Amino acid sequence: MNVITLTELSKIYPGGKKAVDSVNITLSSGEVFGFLGPNGAGKTTTIKLLGGMLTPTQGSCTVFSLDPAKNPEKVHALCGVVTEHAQMYDALTGIQNLIFYGSIYGLTPSESKKRGLELLKQLELYDAKDQKLSAYSTGMRQRLSFARALIHQPKILFLDEPTSGLDPESAQNVHDMIRLLSKENGITVFLCTHQLRYAQEICTRYGLMEKGNLLAEGTLTQLRSKVCSGATMKIKATEIPHELSCYQTPEGILEIPIQSEEEIPKTARRIIESGGNIYHISTVLPSLEDIYFHLTTRKESLK
Amino acid sequence: MNTQMAAIIKKDMQSITCNKRMFTTLLVVPIVLTIFLPFVFILSIYFVPEEGKELLALLEMFPIPVQSGSSLKSIIWFMLNILLPVFFLIIPIMASSVMSAASFVGEKEKRTLETLLYCPLSLKQIFRAKVIASFLISMLVSAISFTSMLIVIETLSYAITGSFTFPDAKWFFILFLIAPTISLIAITLIVQMSARAQSIEDAQQGAVFLLIPVLLLLIGQFTGILFISTWLLLVIGILCALAAGLLLKKSMNHFQYETLLKN
Numbered sequence: 361m362n363v364i365t366l367t368e369l370s371k372i373y374p375g376g377k378k379a380v381d382s383v384n385i386t387l388s389s390g391e392v393f394g395f396l397g398p399n400g401a402g403k404t405t406t407i408k409l410l411g412g413m414l415t416p417t418q419g420s421c422t423v424f425s426l427d428p429a430k431n432p433e434k435v436h437a438l439c440g441v442v443t444e445h446a447q448m449y450d451a452l453t454g455i456q457n458l459i460f461y462g463s464i465y466g467l468t469p470s471e472s473k474k475r476g477l478e479l480l481k482q483l484e485l486y487d488a489k490d491q492k493l494s495a496y497s498t499g500m501r502q503r504l505s506f507a508r509a510l511i512h513q514p515k516i517l518f519l520d521e522p523t524s525g526l527d528p529e530s531a532q533n534v535h536d537m538i539r540l541l542s543k544e545n546g547i548t549v550f551l552c553t554h555q556l557r558y559a560q561e562i563c564t565r566y567g568l569m570e571k572g573n574l575l576a577e578g579t580l581t582q583l584r585s586k587v588c589s590g591a592t593m594k595i596k597a598t599e600i601p602h603e604l605s606c607y608q609t610p611e612g613i614l615e616i617p618i619q620s621e622e623e624i625p626k627t628a629r630r631i632i633e634s635g636g637n638i639y640h641i642s643t644v645l646p647s648l649e650d651i652y653f654h655l656t657t658r659k660e661s662l663k
Numbered sequence: 664m665n666t667q668m669a670a671i672i673k674k675d676m677q678s679i680t681c682n683k684r685m686f687t688t689l690l691v692v693p694i695v696l697t698i699f700l701p702f703v704f705i706l707s708i709y710f711v712p713e714e715g716k717e718l719l720a721l722l723e724m725f726p727i728p729v730q731s732g733s734s735l736k737s738i739i740w741f742m743l744n745i746l747l748p749v750f751f752l753i754i755p756i757m758a759s760s761v762m763s764a765a766s767f768v769g770e771k772e773k774r775t776l777e778t779l780l781y782c783p784l785s786l787k788q789i790f791r792a793k794v795i796a797s798f799l800i801s802m803l804v805s806a807i808s809f810t811s812m813l814i815v816i817e818t819l820s821y822a823i824t825g826s827f828t829f830p831d832a833k834w835f836f837i838l839f840l841i842a843p844t845i846s847l848i849a850i851t852l853i854v855q856m857s858a859r860a861q862s863i864e865d866a867q868q869g870a871v872f873l874l875i876p877v878l879l880l881l882i883g884q885f886t887g888i889l890f891i892s893t894w895l896l897l898v899i900g901i902l903c904a905l906a907a908g909l910l911l912k913k914s915m916n917h918f919q920y921e922t923l924l925k926n
Contacts (some may be wrong), residue, residue, distance in 0.1 A: 413779060413920045432920070437783035445924075446781060447774040449674075451681050463670040464782045557758070 361424075362386045362586055363516060363548045364393075364410065368419030371405050381406040381572040382419065387565075389515075390543045394563030396556055396652065401569040403552035404443065405433045407518045410550070411441055423516065437465070443520040444487040447501070450494040454485055454504055458491060458511055467511035472511065479507035479591070484533065497524040506534060510541075514628070520552045535562050535612030562647040568652050575655045588654045590619045591625065599636030667784050668792040675766045675796035686764055689804060692757045696750050697812035699895055701742055705819045708738050725751030736824045743816050744831045749884065749891060750844060751837060752877050754808050757844035760867050763853040766793045768866040771857065771923065780920060794850055794911070801846040802890045809838060832893045844907045849911035855917055861915035 364387040371380040380402040387393050395403050407413040409421055412432030421428060423556040428435045446459045455476050462472025480486045483503040488496065496504065502525055509517060519540075523531040539562055553559050566583060568575045576583055595614040604627070607616045616627060624641065631638055641661065646654070679685050717787055734908060770776040813830070820828040852873065854865050860866040 407922075413780065413924055432786045433783045440779075441781045443777065445774050446778040448778060449678070449775055450773065451678055460670060460674055461778075461782070462778075463783065464667045466667060466783070527762070634835050658799075 362422075363389050363391075363424060364550060365422045366406070366410075366419070369406070369409060369416055369421050369423070370418040371402075371409060371414060372417040378572050380409065383567075383569075383572075383574045385552065385567055385574070385577060387548055389548055390542050390546045391565055392538060392551060392563045394559035394566040394648075395550060395552045395569065396554065396559055396566055396648070398554050399567030399582045400571070401554075402572040403569060404520055405440070405572075407443065407520050407550070407552060411435065411439070419661055423657070437512075438514060439518055440512070440514035441518045441520075442502075442505045442509045442522050443518075444524070446505065448493055448504060448508060450490065452497070453490050453492050454480060454500075455489040457504065458507060458615040461508050467512065475511055475513075477508065479510055480504075482537065483507050484530075499527055500532050502526055503530060503534065504537055506537070513545075515547060517549045517551075517660045519549060521554070522551070523553075523555070523558065531558070538562055552610060556648045556652055566648065568655060570656055576651070580648065583648075583651050587651045588646045590617055591646070592616065593618050594640070594644060595627070595631070595638060596640040597631050597632070597636045597638045599634055601630055601634045601636075604630070665788075667782070668788050668795075671779070671792035672791065672796040672799070675793060675898055676800060677764055679762055679800060681766070685761060685879055686759050689760045689800075693754050693804060693808035695810075696745075696754060698815050700750070701747065701812060701816050702819070704742055704746075705739060705823070709823055715819050716890040722916075725859075736820070736828060737848045739816065739820050739824065744826070744833060745829055745884070745891070748813065748833050748837050748896075749877060749881050751805075751808070751812075752841060753874065755805045755842040755846040756849050756873050756877070757802045758804040758875075759797050759849040760853055763793070763797035763798040763850040764860075764863045764866040766797055767854055767857040768860045768863050771860075772862055777924060779910070780923065785833075786918055786920065787915065790854075790915055794847075795916065797850045797853075798843070798846055801849075805838065805842045806910065809834075833896055834893070835893075836893065841896060841903055844900060844903035845873065847907035848851075848903060849912040850861075851907070854914040855910075 364385070365384040366383050369380055369383045370378070372378050378531050383402075383406065385393075395406065397403055405414065409426055410423060412428035412435055413431045420603065423435045423439055426438075440614065449460070452460065458476030458479065459469055459472040463469060463475060477486070477489065478485075480489050483506060485507070486501060486618075488500060493504070495500065502522065506522060509519075519538075520583075523534050526534065535558070538549055538551070542549055551559065551563060554636055561581065565579050566578070567577045568583075574589055578586065593616045595616070596612070597607055597614065600608060600614060604614060604616065607614045609615055616623075618624065620629075621643075624643065628638055628641060679689065770779065780786075782789075784792075807872060817827050820826065856866045856868075
């Protein structure tokens, strides 16, 4: 069963700005979907459409076969949302905030407290549980928002830049938690971010967005074969043959694009035959960043 | 009403009492109108009786019931049943405006509204919970203000004239008809302003318009153009109830995700 379905989803704001343009995506249970693109790509608008905060101009979207525009409260009961604009109450402490949100998700105060304390422990906020939110740092607030989104054990998580403002250690903690939630609890994660490197660490599938358009969608392997097949061979050597010197970086490393593994021994042989010594050879597959830039530059050149 | 709505009501009511600035705003006007004003008025008449004579001449314009021959008693009766009822209306307007501005616009200003909108409650339920919270605070402040006003006036009345001065039927309509309905009107005006308002202060300005008819009533009464009788208050109360019903319905239609999250 598809957990999330976007069919020709479009949103044009009253001013005429097309924020999302005919996007088609389907997500299955337990997937960690990275919805990637720069600011203004339409990621937050898509989350708002899936949360029922906005109504599509064209097309449709469903969450567990529910239309968020028609049944927002039913969709909200199934999902947890973390966005930059969804803050909590400064006058309440960390645990009081979680108890309040737990109670409006239908949990009893004792259930909310128990679950809240568990989450605060997991997110390393237990020592700050009785501090008012006004005393929390940006990173602590972000982690508490994450705890709030998980208080009612949702089936889907909509995360909009969940690690912005977090130090590397806290960000890693959140990544591990996202991985664990999808693996052990089967939670589907719809993750919006512009940090492509971080997305590559935790996502199982990706959608690359630019100016409201879905440029490409699939797993990393699928994207590599669709967008830029091949790899880069990196060689550290001396006495580099003249015909290969154009691939040399300022650091003296050769970076040669290759289409198949057969090219590796051929190139190595040429260096050795010309009297050179090889100190290191490796192949690097295109990263998500490489794929994204390849897509955007290809689109620009087509214009 | 379900437990989720009750949680929002409780949180909204607690947040106003925890916020020192808001809580002081809520207290100042009732203290001035229901404790300070009657206290100073009655004591100044008592200690400067010449001023009281001029006031007695003014009182002849009003149908004051025969009191036990004491001019001071007549003045206290005038204070309680003619002067204070109209002043008192400022209290529910102010209390409901302060509370609803904090509840609706304050949440938007502090970016907590979006979080609340992502909860499994319909917009109607969130709207109702917030209106109930503002209404309850307004009624609570009005009830406490009335009680404290009565304690001050009765204490002074007994100390000065040796007998109590009781409120007349006007107060019944003020407390149980006009104060609740005028609170609802103030709340709906704030809700309608909440989509456009960027701050709590912006939204509160909307409720200032409600004070204009109250001031006109006061001026009308003092210039002798209008006498606020029990029947007039009943008519005003019924009109306010109709207006509150219509405005509540209109405000609910205005309460939409896209309108609320604009800006």
